[in-house]
Amino acid sequence: MKALRILLKVFFAASFVLLPSFCSAQLSLSEAISKVPTTIVPFDATKTRGFIRDYSFGIINPNNIISDRLYDNVQLTQYTNASVSPDLGGVIFRRFAIPNSTNVLFVVSFGGATDWRTDVMCVVNSSGQVLSTLEVTVNVMDVYVKQFRINAQNQIIVTTIKPTSATSIPFENFTTFSGYRQDITCSINAQGQFVQSSVQTFPTQTYSRSTLADRSVELWSM
Numbered sequence: 001m002k003a004l005r006i007l008l009k010v011f012f013a014a015s016f017v018l019l020p021s022f023c024s025a026q027l028s029l030s031e032a033i034s035k036v037p038t039t040i041v042p043f044d045a046t047k048t049r050g051f052i053r054d055y056s057f058g059i060i061n062p063n064n065i066i067s068d069r070l071y072d073n074v075q076l077t078q079y080t081n082a083s084v085s086p087d088l089g090g091v092i093f094r095r096f097a098i099p100n101s102t103n104v105l106f107v108v109s110f111g112g113a114t115d116w117r118t119d120v121m122c123v124v125n126s127s128g129q130v131l132s133t134l135e136v137t138v139n140v141m142d143v144y145v146k147q148f149r150i151n152a153q154n155q156i157i158v159t160t161i162k163p164t165s166a167t168s169i170p171f172e173n174f175t176t177f178s179g180y181r182q183d184i185t186c187s188i189n190a191q192g193q194f195v196q197s198s199v200q201t202f203p204t205q206t207y208s209r210s211t212l213a214d215r216s217v218e219l220w221s222m
Contacts, residue, residue, distance in 0.1 A: 030128035032057040036095040041150045047215040056091040065130050068110045074169040082110035102126045103192045123192040131192030140171040142213045156186045159219040180204045
């Protein structure tokens with residue numbers, strides 16, 4: 001299984017280099033956004049969709065206004081920042097329209113050209129100013145603990161698997177843990193801010209590494 005993951009990463013790394021839309025230079029947010037077509041909603045950011053980047057434009061993240069945490073444990077309490085290395089910098093790869101607004105919703109990924117680890121959703125205005133951000137995907141070593149969807153009402157639902165134990169669970173060596181699923185639903189207000197509208201918590205169960213890494217099983221179906 002490990003060998004297969006390595007082969008897949010090599011394949012997609014080669015595909016990434018060949019993509020005509022890839023830009024190694026860092027662009028301003030406005031420049032990068034203008035190059036990415038709008039994705040139609042509803043949209044489910046499945047594990048398969050999250051692994052492949054159709055468009056990838058490196059961005060400037062002035063003063064680290066967009067959170068760039070790269071997590072080391074399942075609790076998402078231990079992390080380094082992508083800003084420590086140019087190779088881990090953010091890339092814009094998806095864009096969504098915001099109804100009745102000149103603001104734009106986009107998703108930026110941090111972690112490197114083939115190891116995208118953290119996706120952050122951002123609202124930016126027509127001047128390229130970031131108004132608000134929301135972390136929507138965490139995937140480390142092919143193990144997902146956070147995914148997002150956008151429904152037909154343009155609400156963003158972020159699903160997170162949260163361990164019940166406070167003892168740190170490193171991504172690199174866990175096999176199972178006890179935890180629960182939590183869905184947080186957000187909308188975007190007229191000021192371009194993410195506003196939480198509901199939180200739904202599901203019963204505790206045991207989560208295995210193999211299931212969290214299984215590309216055919218989405219977190220919101222667990």
